[in-house]
Amino acid sequence: MxxxxxxxxxxxxxxxxxxxxxxxxxxxxxxxxxxxxxxxSNFFFENRSQGFGNRLQQIIRIPWYIVWMLYQIWLSNLHTLRLALSPNELPEVEPTLVRIKTNLKTDFGKWMLANSITLTPGTITIDIKDDELLIHSLSRLTTEGVEGDGMERRIAAIFERETKN
Missing domain, CATH: 1.20.5 (Single alpha-helices involved in coiled-coils or other helix-helix interfaces)
Structure with a gap:
């Protein structure tokens, strides 16, 4: 089934x-x-103990995450474009490797986080090891965006909610 x-x-x-x-x-x-x-199929929805109601909530929340993610990509595109085209912004370019710790428990959640970070211009996830992600960031602003937990919270709300019995 x-x-x-x-x-x-x-x-x-x-x-x-x-x-x-x-x-x-x-x-x-x-x-x-x-x-x-x-x-x-084992990769999708790792926790199979969740009921139909929780699965339906996940399916309903995914489009909202996609809309939010597209908005974040748009904002980051504008920032990266400004850095690339404005000579005055050159001092803002600070390529950095940053390690962030994630509280996501499932491999799928970590995969979603890593890919969401990589989709955002100015950041690339280089490695995932246990609960840490190694990320290359183009500027201080993109580093701050990666270190914030907004993306992680949204992914956790969709894919790592507790099972309702």
Missing amino acids: YRLCIFLLLFGIWIIFSGQFDGFHITLGILSTAFITAIS
Whole structure:
């Protein structure tokens, strides 16, 4: 049942993004979605003890995280563009390696955090070791953004909520 739900979720996303409804593309979507489900279904929603209500809440919260993340990417793009195009901003460029400790418990949560940081211009996650992430940051402002816990709190609220019994 679990793999069927993952398959249906991924296939629904595939249908939305492909926009193709002929036999060939539907078959291709089924095959590719089945393959992805087979190799990665254990990765999605690691804690299988959560009920349907919690899963539904996760699915509802994910789009809000995506919208917030797109806004953060936009802000960081503006900052990085300002650093790149303004000679007066050159002193602000301070490439730094910073280690941050995360309170996220699941590998999926840590993976989401690392990828969200890397998607944000001016920052790249270099390594994840246990509860620490090694991040390259372009400026003091991007370092402060990484060290803040806003992204981590949002990821924890979606993927690491306690199970309601």
